Amino acid sequence: MIKKSAALKATEVPKKAPRNLPLKAVAKIKTGSCVVCKAPFTKERPLQRVCSWFCAKAWARVKSEKLEKQRIKLAKERLKTKAQLLKEAQKVFNAYIRMRDVGKQCICCNEPLALGDPRLSTGGSYDCGHYRSIGSAPHLRFDERNAHGQRKQCNRWGAGRAVDYRVGLIARIGIDAVEDLEGNHLAKKWTLGEIRELIAMYKAMYKAKQKTYLKVAAAHGTEASQMPNQPGVMAGDGDGA
Numbered sequence: 058m059i060k061k062s063a064a065l066k067a068t069e070v071p072k073k074a075p076r077n078l079p080l081k082a083v084a085k086i087k088t089g090s091c092v093v094c095k096a097p098f099t100k101e102r103p104l105q106r107v108c109s110w111f112c113a114k115a116w117a118r119v120k121s122e123k124l125e126k127q128r129i130k131l132a133k134e135r136l137k138t139k140a141q142l143l144k145e146a147q148k149v150f151n152a153y154i155r156m157r158d159v160g161k162q163c164i165c166c167n168e169p170l171a172l173g174d175p176r177l178s179t180g181g182s183y184d185c186g187h188y189r190s191i192g193s194a195p196h197l198r199f200d201e202r203n204a205h206g207q208r209k210q211c212n213r214w215g216a217g218r219a220v221d222y223r224v225g226l227i228a229r230i231g232i233d234a235v236e237d238l239e240g241n242h243l244a245k246k247w248t249l250g251e252i253r254e255l256i257a258m259y260k261a262m263y264k265a266k267q268k269t270y271l272k273v274a275a276a277h278g279t280e281a282s283q284m285p286n287q288p289g290v291m292a293g294d295g296d297g298a
Contacts, residue, residue, distance in 0.1 A: 151185035158206030196245035
């Protein structure tokens with residue numbers, strides 16, 4: 058037993074490092090900018106973000122208010138009704154369709170989709186027009202085959218131009234797909250979870266298309282607002298059915 062314990066002590070790693078370590082270069086003094094007052098200061102700790110106790114209190118208050126806003130936002134999100142969620146999902150879906158159809162012609166009149174900055178008009182510079190309207194076929198409101206970029210003149214003041222829309226739709230997706238849309242009368246009931254999934258999905262798809270669109274604008278050396286057939290933004294969508 059004595060020999061065994063002696064062997065263990067011989068191989069035991071010392072708890073403290075030896076004192077006679079070689080000298081190293083003095084660590085650089087780290088400075089930073091205070092997140093509250095923006096003044097430069099010398100950091101006493103690696104993760105220090107404020108310069109003084111006063112700014113620390115202010116920063117703590119800012120973080121507390123931010124957390125409270127997040128809590129309220131989540132609470133409001135949980136309290137949204139199905140009608141509110143459907144309206145939000147429709148807004149995001151319509152924005153995605155307009156972004157998808159950048160550079161295309163109007164589905165019913167074959168004219169170039171309107172030029173200009175979408176922020177100057179409600180719903181963007183052109184609409185997301187539905188072949189079968191949301192009112193008559195709510196189950197097709199999120200069917201991408203049923204929705205296409207359409208000039209405001211055609212969608213809002215031309216009563217949708219259903220006959221011309223059908224002609225353009227056949228040319229774009231084929232007669233079989235059009236007849237499938239026309240013969241689809243199956244009712245669809247979305248759950249709250251499904252609607253939230255649609256919102257998240259089309260937001261992500263919108264951002265991906267927008268990223269591609271901005272790359273094209275940069276490649277042409279043009280500001281995004283000056284590119285032709287500028288799509289609308291998600292906020293303030295005013296498309297017709």
